[in-house]
Amino acid sequence: MENFFDHMEEHEDVNMIKLEVNIDNISSEWLGYTMDKLLKEGANDVFYVPIFMKKNRPAYMMQVLCDQKILENIKRIIFEETTTLGIRYYPVTVHRLGRRFVERKTPWGVVKIKQGIYNGQIVQESPEYEDCKNIADRHQIPLKKIYDYVWKKGYKGKET
Template sequence: MKMLYLDCSSGVSGDMLIGALIDLEADFENIKEKLSGIADLSVRNVKKAGVNAKKFDAKFKLRKRKYVDLDREIQELNISEDSKILARNILRELALAESKAHGEKINKVHLHDAIDCIVDSVAISLALEDLELMNEKIYCSAVSVGELAPATLDIIRRNSIPIKFTSNREITTPTGAAILSNIVTEFKDVNLIGKEGYGAGEMDLERPNVLKAILGNEMVLLETNIDDCTPEIISYVMERVMDEGALDVHVVPVMMKKGRLGHLIRILTDSPEKFSRILMEETGTLGVRVLPITHRFEVDREIEEVTIKIGNKRERIRIKKSKHGSKPEFEDIRRISKKYKKTYREILEKLK
């Protein structure tokens, strides 16, 4: 399952969020095309306090317009229904905040930088859709803030967005807060390893005025109890799930209810639906438990290839190396042993 984590330790704005997703390879040309009749969009590479980032820009005529007119304009765009719903919800969040700030009914509210509101709400929706994140989990850090506009403060309060004061500048905007209120699953720190994208803001500060987005996969532990499969079937299941791309699999002997002896099969994976289906197909189990993995500590390691000589032939073996030692890849040793009819130990000796 895909997962997105947003690090808002330098604040958040619409252009920062969009720039970060474009840096994660969301299709900018598609965004530009869909909004071509509304604004002239561009994206450029910038550096903020030493950090390379994408800067998303939009050129348009500044003017105030009613929320209801802007909402109607989004409905008329040639975009998917999912993108329309999200963009309209973001726009409505902004309108509610402005309504409260100015003491007006929502259908009477005029939004300042009206076109910018449409651009940011639609662009973020298209970017999330392109990255296939519309229905995935999105986590976010506590949001750094400084000076708060009344609309920003209202959105933060109504949506219980956790904040921390780190600046005397307006580093979090109403649009940024409105977007977070509509896309974030939960505000919490997540240790996620994956592709990183950086979106730049307008300001030049002592710390990088960038928002970092990390796109990765959520790892889960699948487990099921089996009491009516032979060891041969269980061995085959283990081999199949590893061939299909599971991160790890292990089987534990267990005593089940009524004294029945069975096995607990556990699979570490980022594709729970796929491997749950395999377990059900191969073992006949009626259910698979999905357990979240909150942390996983990994040693930094690298793969190095070495060449050994057997007779007048050369074979390559991959070696996993870390600061704690090294270990040859089992499958390489086994393949070479079978090919040359040598024992496993004989091939290992060649590495010394």
């Protein structure tokens, strides 16, 4: 539920920056550590895409989305924690759906559901992973079964 109150209403974030970094000659563990640090610093999103660089070297492209207010801290972490020698970054606008949480009863317990609201209508719905995981562990049933149940009983484009 991080940043939930910042994103309750549908809006556009216009002060966002997208950073791209090509990284080779780095351990996967370092990438995971760097991702954790970036998210802890306030990055909205961090992900890696496998790529091939010159001389056909396997590498990763790291992409980071953050508010421009924390750009310098994000760049510092990337330069300190990775093997890159440069960062590309540019402004982007992010259209965010409004969000709200509801609870849905299942035969095994209650699951929180995150709903995405676009123009006043529910257009996305996603069960909270931790709730589903806890139910699966507690009842020794496949995680997939809980998701299937929640989605089957889902919103179908209407209010629940």
